[in-house]
Amino acid sequence: MKGALITLLFFVFGCVLSLNELTPEVLLEHDLSTYALYGLMTLVGVSLGMDEASINILKKANLGLLLVPVSIGFGSIVGSGIAYWLISESFTEGMAVGAGFGYYSLSSIIISNTYDSILGVIALLSNISRELLSLLLAPVLVKVFGKMSPIASAGATSMDTTLPVITRFSGKEYAIVALFSGIVLTILVPLLIPLIL
Amino acid sequence: METLIFLVGGIFLGFLLRKKNRLREGVEKSITVMIWVLLLFLGIAIGANQQVVDNIHIIGGKAIVLTLGGVLGSIACSYVVYLKYFKR
Numbered sequence: 502m503k504g505a506l507i508t509l510l511f512f513v514f515g516c517v518l519s520l521n522e523l524t525p526e527v528l529l530e531h532d533l534s535t536y537a538l539y540g541l542m543t544l545v546g547v548s549l550g551m552d553e554a555s556i557n558i559l560k561k562a563n564l565g566l567l568l569v570p571v572s573i574g575f576g577s578i579v580g581s582g583i584a585y586w587l588i589s590e591s592f593t594e595g596m597a598v599g600a601g602f603g604y605y606s607l608s609s610i611i612i613s614n615t616y617d618s619i620l621g622v623i624a625l626l627s628n629i630s631r632e633l634l635s636l637l638l639a640p641v642l643v644k645v646f647g648k649m650s651p652i653a654s655a656g657a658t659s660m661d662t663t664l665p666v667i668t669r670f671s672g673k674e675y676a677i678v679a680l681f682s683g684i685v686l687t688i689l690v691p692l693l694i695p696l697i698l
Numbered sequence: 699m700e701t702l703i704f705l706v707g708g709i710f711l712g713f714l715l716r717k718k719n720r721l722r723e724g725v726e727k728s729i730t731v732m733i734w735v736l737l738l739f740l741g742i743a744i745g746a747n748q749q750v751v752d753n754i755h756i757i758g759g760k761a762i763v764l765t766l767g768g769v770l771g772s773i774a775c776s777y778v779v780y781l782k783y784f785k786r
Contacts, residue, residue, distance in 0.1 A: 504730075511734040515741020520751070524742050534739040541732040542701045546708015548725045551716045565783030572775040580771015581764045588763055598761075599768040610736045615701060618743045619750055619757065625740070626761035631769060646773050649780035653772040678784075691705050 505632070505662070508606055512625065538614045545607070545691055555684045562681065569678055570685035573653045577602055578693070581627075593697060594620055600693040601628040602656030602686045603635070603663075608694060616698045632658050639666045648672060652679045657690060659683035 518524050549555075578599045585595025598620065601608030605628035613621025635642075635655040642650040648671040655663040660683025668676045715721055744750050750757060 508733060508737060512737040512741040512744075515738040515743075516745035517741075519742045519745030524746070534736060534743075537732060537736050537739070538701060539704045541729065541736060542704035543708040543711070544725055544729045544732060546705045546710075547712035547715065548708075548722075548729060550709040550712020550714075551718075551722055551725065552712075553716055565779065568779045568783065569776060572779045573772040576771035576773070576775030577768040578771075580774070581768040583771070584763050584767020585760070588760070590760065595764060595767065598764045599771070602768075606733045606737060609740065610733065611701060613740050613743070614736070618740065618747065621740055622744055622750060623757055623761045623764065625737075626758055627764040627768070630762060630765045634765065634769065642773070646777060647780055647785065649776050649784060650773045653776040654769045656768075656772065692702065695701050 505629070509629070534614055538610060541607075541610065542691060549688060558677075558681055558684060561677075566678065566681055569649070569652065570682040570689075573656060573682060574600075574602065574686055574689055574693075576653065577656060578697070597694055597697045598624045598627050600690065600697055601631075602658075602690055603628050603631040604657040604687060604690045605629045605632065607690055611691065611694045612698070615695060631656060632662060635659075635663045636666055639663070639670045643670045648675055649678075652682055655679070655683070657683055657686040660687060 578596045581599025582592045582596040585598070586592040597612060597616070598608070601612075601624050605625050608628055609621045609625035612624045631654070635651060635658065638654070639651040642654055651663070651667045651671055652659050652675065655667060659667055659679040664676065664679055664683070667679045671679070712725075
C-alpha cells in the first residue's frame with residue numbers, strides 16, 4: 502500500500518505543478534513521454550524475460566489452473582466493455598480499461614501515451630479502485646461468490662499486493678492459484694491493451 | 699502497437715540476460731522510477747487539461763462503472779471454472 506501511495510503522489514504532484522503553471526517548458530514536449538514509454542516497455546520485457554521463478558510457476562499449469570486467469574481476463578475485458586457500453590460510451594475503450602486488471606500504473610501509462618490521456622486517467626482511477634475494492638471486500642466476496650472470487654476481483658494484483666488477503670480468506674490452498682493467475686494477467690496487460698486499442 | 703515491439707524485444711533481451719542476477723534488482727528499480735516519471739507526466743498533462751479538471755466527478759463515475767463491470771464480469775466467468783475444477 503505504501504508503494505501505491507508513493508506512485509499516486511507523483512501523479513498528484515504533476516497535477517499540482519501544472520495547475521499552478523509551474524511546469525518547465527521541456528516537460529511539455531510530447532515526445533519525451535513517448536520515449537519514456539518505450540523505455541519502460543523494454544524494461545518490463547527484460548524483467549519478464551529474466552524472471553525464472555515466474556516461468557517455473559507457469560510450468561506447473563494444468564487445464565483447470567490455466568483457465569483461471571483466462572476466464573478472469575475474459576470476464577474483466579467483456580464486463581468492463583459492457584458496463585461502459587451501458588452508459589453510452591465506447592465498448593472498445595471499456596475493454597481497454599478492463600484489460601488493466603488492476604495494474605493501474607502500467608495500464609494508465611500505456612493508454613494515455615498511445616491513445617488518450619483522459620481515458621488514461623479513467624484507467625488509473627478504475628484500476629486503483631479495483632485493488633482497493635479487492636482488499637476491502639475479500640471476506641464478503643468469499644462468502645457470497647466462493648473462494649475464487651477474490652482472485653478474480655484482484656486481477657493482476659493477486660500475485661503481490663492482494664495476495665495476503667486472498668490467502669487469509671480463500672485459504673492457503675489458493676495461494677498458488679492466486680500467484681499463477683496474477684503472473685499470467687500481469688504479463689497480459691502490456692500485450693492486450695495495445696491490441697485492443 | 700509499437701509498444702509491443704519494445705516489449706517483445708525486451709523479453710528476448712531479458713531471456714539472454716537471465717543468468718545475470720545482479721542486473722535483476724536494477725531492472726526492477728528502473729521500472730519503478732520510469733513509472734513515477736510517466737505518472738508525473740500524466741499528472742502534468744491532466745492538470746493542464748481544463749476539460750478533465752472541470753469534469754473530474756464524471757470521470758470518477760465512469761471509472762467506478764468500469765471497475766464494477768470488470769470485477770463482476772471476472773467473478774462470473776471464473777465462477778464456472780471454480781465449479782468445474784476447484785469446488786469440492
